[in-house]
Amino acid sequence: MSHGHLDHSLGLPYVLSQRNLHGLGPCRLFCPRPIRRAVETFVESAAALEEVEYRYELRGLEPGERVELGHGWSVEPFAVDHVLPSLGYHLIRSHRMLAPAYRGMPGVELARRRRAGEVIDRFEERIEVSYCGDTAAGVFDLEPRLFEARILLLECTFIGDDLESKVRRFGHLHVADLAARVGCFANEVLVLTHLSRRHRLDELRQAVEKRMANLAPRLIVFGERQGRQRREKRVS
Numbered sequence: 001m002s003h004g005h006l007d008h009s010l011g012l013p014y015v016l017s018q019r020n021l022h023g024l025g026p027c028r029l030f031c032p033r034p035i036r037r038a039v040e041t042f043v044e045s046a047a048a049l050e051e052v053e054y055r056y057e058l059r060g061l062e063p064g065e066r067v068e069l070g071h072g073w074s075v076e077p078f079a080v081d082h083v084l085p086s087l088g089y090h091l092i093r094s095h096r097m098l099a100p101a102y103r104g105m106p107g108v109e110l111a112r113r114r115r116a117g118e119v120i121d122r123f124e125e126r127i128e129v130s131y132c133g134d135t136a137a138g139v140f141d142l143e144p145r146l147f148e149a150r151i152l153l154l155e156c157t158f159i160g161d162d163l164e165s166k167v168r169r170f171g172h173l174h175v176a177d178l179a180a181r182v183g184c185f186a187n188e189v190l191v192l193t194h195l196s197r198r199h200r201l202d203e204l205r206q207a208v209e210k211r212m213a214n215l216a217p218r219l220i221v222f223g224e225r226q227g228r229q230r231r232e233k234r235v236s
């Protein structure tokens with residue numbers, strides 16, 4: 001959980017309820033440390049309403065407090081720029097690679113060196129997914145590693161010149177904040193979420209095409225594709 005605003009937290013008890021209903025095992029939940037107690041009270045109230053027991057472990061985290069998930073995966077929270085205690089999260093994969101000096105060496109020779117106790121591997125890490133929750137543009141200075149994530153989920157709440165001044169007050173991103181950094185996004189895929197209900201998805205797509213044309217082919221406006229497929233299905 002990134003933070004306590006209800007558009008981000010209200011579904012949490014329902015996820016636990018559904019897991020319970022379908023007999024799924026316990027799960028781990030992560031949230032910002034300052035709201036851990038409130039999240040627990042919230043979830044436990046829902047469990048009391050349903051007269052069931054949810055199976056979960058809830059951990060409050062601080063930025064940089066990495067948690068190993070197993071099989072080389074880990075999650076690492078980072079600070080974002082919002083109006084409540086909030087975190088973004090990196091999903092990181094670590095894998096073993098042959099150190100460069102040993103690449104191209106015959107397998108028999110590698111096996112011999114390994115047996116002799118030589119360290120011929122090294123671990124490389126990659127941020128597979130970064131999720132920023134709600135944030136204003138301060139996040140780009142707080143956590144520049146998000147530009148390197150393979151998949152970046154970033155909020156983009158506002159479009160339109162009249163709204164640029166409101167953005168900081170509400171702790172959100174305006175499409176202009178992204179356009180100003182268009183050359184920084186090295187991500188394979190950038191997913192824009194959290195568009196204000198005052199705008200339409202195709203308005204955001206048009207703004208992207210106009211202000212960030214280079215980025216547009218790698219960019220998904222969340223909800224857009226499904227909507228388009230549904231429209232196409234109706235037409236056909």
Ligand SMILES: [Zn+2]
Binds near residue numbers: 003005082134
């Ligand atoms: Zn929020």
Ligand SMILES: [Zn+2]
Binds near residue numbers: 005007008194
């Ligand atoms: Zn929100």
